[in-house]
Structure formats: C-alpha cells, structure tokens
Amino acid sequence: MASPRTTEVGTVGSASPPQLWDPVVRLTHWGIALAVLLNGLVNDGGSTFHVSLGWMAMSLLVLRLVWGVLGPSEARFSAFPPNPGAALVHLRRLAAGRPKEHASHNPAGAMMVYAFWITLLVVIGSGLVLTGGATPMRIAADKAAVASGDWSALIVKDGGGANDSPRRETVEGVHEVAANLLLILAALHVAGVFVESRAMRRDLLAPMILGHRRK
Ligand code: HEM
Ligand code: HEM
Structure with missing residues (x-):
C-alpha cells in the first residue's frame, strides 16, 4: 500500500508541507475569510461596516499578493503555480487513494486559491x-x-x-454574483480541506491556525 507521506520533487527545495503557515498567510487568510463571510451572509450591503470590512479585505489581499513575491518559499506564487493539468492529476491520485505531498498548496488547492483571489478582485473592484x-x-x-x-x-x-x-445596476449585479461565487467557492474549499486531510492522514487545518502541538 502506498504511504500517505510519499513525497514529490516540487519547484521549491523541500516537498514537506509547512508545519505552520507564516503569520502573514494566517492573518490574511482568516481576515479575508471573516470579511467574506460577514459581508456575504450577515451584514447590510453598502453599510459603513460592510465597506469597512471590504477595505480590510482589500488591504489584506494586497499584503498577501506582495507576500506571494517577497514571502517565504512556501508562500510564494512560484511554489503553487496555476496548473489545471497538475490539478487533475492530483485529484485522480486522490480518488485512487495515492495523493502526493507538496511543499505548498497542492495543485488542486492552488487552483482554488487563484479562483478566490480573482473573484475577490472582482468583488472589491465592483464595490469600489x-x-x-x-x-x-x-x-x-x-x-x-x-x-x-x-x-x-x-x-x-x-x-x-x-x-x-x-x-450602476450592472455593477451591482456583478458585485452580487461574484460575492455569491465567493461563498460557493468557500463551501467547496472547506469540503476540500476536510477530504484532503482525511486522504493525506494529516490535519491541514492546524498549520493554518497555530500549528501542530510540539512535545
Ligand atoms: C469582502 C468582500 C465583499 C462581499 C462578500 C460583498 C458582498 C455583498 C453583497 C452580498 C451585497 C448585497 C447585494 C444585494 O443584495 O443587493 C453587497 C452590496 C454592496 N457592497 Fe459589497 N461585498 C464585498 C466587498 C465590498 C467592498 C470592498 C465595497 C466597497 C468598497 C462594497 C460595497 C457594496 C455596496 C455599495 C453595496 C450595495 C449595492 C446596492 O446599492 O445595492 N462591497 N455586497
Ligand atoms: C470565505 C472563507 C474563506 C476564504 C475566502 C478562504 C481562502 C483561502 C485562501 C485564499 C487560501 C490560500 C492561503 C494563502 O496561501 O494565502 C486558503 C487556504 C486554506 N484555508 Fe481557507 N478560506 C476560507 C475559509 C476557510 C475555512 C472556514 C477553513 C477551515 C476549514 C479554511 C481552511 C483553509 C486551510 C486549511 C488552508 C490551507 C490549505 C493547504 O494546506 O493547502 N478556509 N483559504
């Protein structure tokens, strides 16, 4: 039986996934997630609070995109390039119970990350x-x-x-459709994190929070 810890030579030095994502990745992840969930599900579109959260998401997104060039190797775009072919191969291996480890987001996760970022840019741009x-x-x-x-x-x-x-009505429509798309992506993303964690037999969520407990 194939070991779930099988590694693959990636574009960065090591193929071990991070034990703990760096503080910028974690801060931008949870800040953007909070803004999207509150703006998409809870508060009034166009309220001052809504626009404030939108600006917060915009600042965090800019920080994350700069970090994609300047940050540590696993946070850089070069560690998880958009590659639909590699994403399909990853999903096929996952379905066959032989997923490979990657040094950053796996290729399917990477496609989701870019989809999030592009959709966020549309939502923020139309909001502005x-x-x-x-x-x-x-x-x-x-x-x-x-x-x-x-x-x-x-x-x-x-x-x-x-x-x-x-x-204005067109821009409102774009804003609303893209915001709903973000929520659909978020649902798929959370499901993906749990399916992947099970298949890899490791907790993907811990490194996005406080890391694995050390002895
Ligand atoms: C963080 C991501 C965001 C999400 C998920 C989001 C989501 C939404 C949703 C679901 C609506 C309600 C649409 C409707 O039912 O009519 C809305 C309305 C609105 N949003 Fe956002 N939004 C975001 C960011 C922003 C930003 C950055 C701005 C401005 C800088 C903004 C400005 C507005 C305005 C002005 C409306 C009211 C549109 C109208 O007049 O009906 N939003 N937004
Ligand atoms: C609307 C809400 C959310 C959005 C927009 C979002 C977006 C993202 C993005 C863009 C990344 C890539 C991180 C980076 O490199 O900067 C990511 C990764 C991740 N997210 Fe979320 N996320 C959301 C909610 C959640 C929730 C609720 C969970 C909890 C289950 C979660 C768990 C994770 C994990 C574990 C990763 C790392 C996956 C890996 O190891 O490759 N996310 N998310």
Whole structure:
C-alpha cells in the first residue's frame, strides 16, 4: 500500500508541507475569510461596516499578493503555480487513494486559491465602483450629513442622483454574483480541506491556525 507521506520533487527545495503557515498567510487568510463571510451572509450591503470590512479585505489581499513575491518559499506564487493539468492529476491520485505531498498548496488547492483571489478582485473592484472609491470614513461622514438633513452628500456620491442607472445596476449585479461565487467557492474549499486531510492522514487545518502541538 502506498504511504500517505510519499513525497514529490516540487519547484521549491523541500516537498514537506509547512508545519505552520507564516503569520502573514494566517492573518490574511482568516481576515479575508471573516470579511467574506460577514459581508456575504450577515451584514447590510453598502453599510459603513460592510465597506469597512471590504477595505480590510482589500488591504489584506494586497499584503498577501506582495507576500506571494517577497514571502517565504512556501508562500510564494512560484511554489503553487496555476496548473489545471497538475490539478487533475492530483485529484485522480486522490480518488485512487495515492495523493502526493507538496511543499505548498497542492495543485488542486492552488487552483482554488487563484479562483478566490480573482473573484475577490472582482468583488472589491465592483464595490469600489459602487462607492466611487469613497473611504469608509467618508461614507460615514456622508451618512451623518444626510441624517442631519444635508442631502448634498448623496447627490455628489451618486453622480447627480443616478442611483438606478443601468450602469450602476450592472455593477451591482456583478458585485452580487461574484460575492455569491465567493461563498460557493468557500463551501467547496472547506469540503476540500476536510477530504484532503482525511486522504493525506494529516490535519491541514492546524498549520493554518497555530500549528501542530510540539512535545
Ligand atoms: C469582502 C468582500 C465583499 C462581499 C462578500 C460583498 C458582498 C455583498 C453583497 C452580498 C451585497 C448585497 C447585494 C444585494 O443584495 O443587493 C453587497 C452590496 C454592496 N457592497 Fe459589497 N461585498 C464585498 C466587498 C465590498 C467592498 C470592498 C465595497 C466597497 C468598497 C462594497 C460595497 C457594496 C455596496 C455599495 C453595496 C450595495 C449595492 C446596492 O446599492 O445595492 N462591497 N455586497
Ligand atoms: C470565505 C472563507 C474563506 C476564504 C475566502 C478562504 C481562502 C483561502 C485562501 C485564499 C487560501 C490560500 C492561503 C494563502 O496561501 O494565502 C486558503 C487556504 C486554506 N484555508 Fe481557507 N478560506 C476560507 C475559509 C476557510 C475555512 C472556514 C477553513 C477551515 C476549514 C479554511 C481552511 C483553509 C486551510 C486549511 C488552508 C490551507 C490549505 C493547504 O494546506 O493547502 N478556509 N483559504
């Protein structure tokens, strides 16, 4: 029977997966996950809190993408290049009970990671268009002004009150569809993490939290 610890020579020095992802990967992962789940499932689209979380996700995504060039070897894009062929081979081996270890995300996981990042860029970009790039502080100030009877803030923000213009409706549609796609990807991703952990007979989640307990 094939050992689940079989290794494969990867593009980085060692094929052992990280015992613990570095702090930047963990911080950006859980920060983005929190923002996506709260914005997609819980809070009001367009509220100041929603836009604040969106800006937080945007900052964390920028940090993670810079880290993909400057970070430790397993966090770099070069350690998990997008490769649909390799992803299919990985899934076939997984189905046959002979998955291989990789030094970073496995090739199927890597495809999921890039799908997340591209979809996040669409959601954040369309959100910025909807708010005219206004910061959360500016949005809060505009809302306070409107609440105190000064409607001029709304007129400036919506480009002359064109709140239901066809262009705005299209961007809203893109934002909503991409946000829903993020949630579908998240469900597949969590299922993938558990299936993969079982098949590899190791806990993939621990290295994304605090690592494996050392004696
Ligand atoms: C973190 C990722 C995000 C997710 C998952 C997300 C999700 C959503 C969802 C589900 C809606 C409700 C759509 C509807 O039912 O009409 C919405 C609305 C909205 N979002 Fe986001 N969003 C995100 C980021 C952002 C960002 C970064 C901004 C702005 C910078 C933003 C601005 C808005 C606005 C203005 C609306 C209201 C659109 C309208 O007028 O109906 N969102 N968002
Ligand atoms: C909307 C929510 C989520 C999003 C957008 C998301 C996104 C991501 C991304 C982009 C990565 C790659 C990390 C990097 O290299 O920076 C990743 C990895 C990972 N995520 Fe999530 N994630 C979400 C929720 C979760 C949840 C709820 C869990 C818990 C089961 C989880 C467990 C993991 C694990 C264990 C990895 C590392 C997989 C590996 O070893 O290759 N994620 N996730």
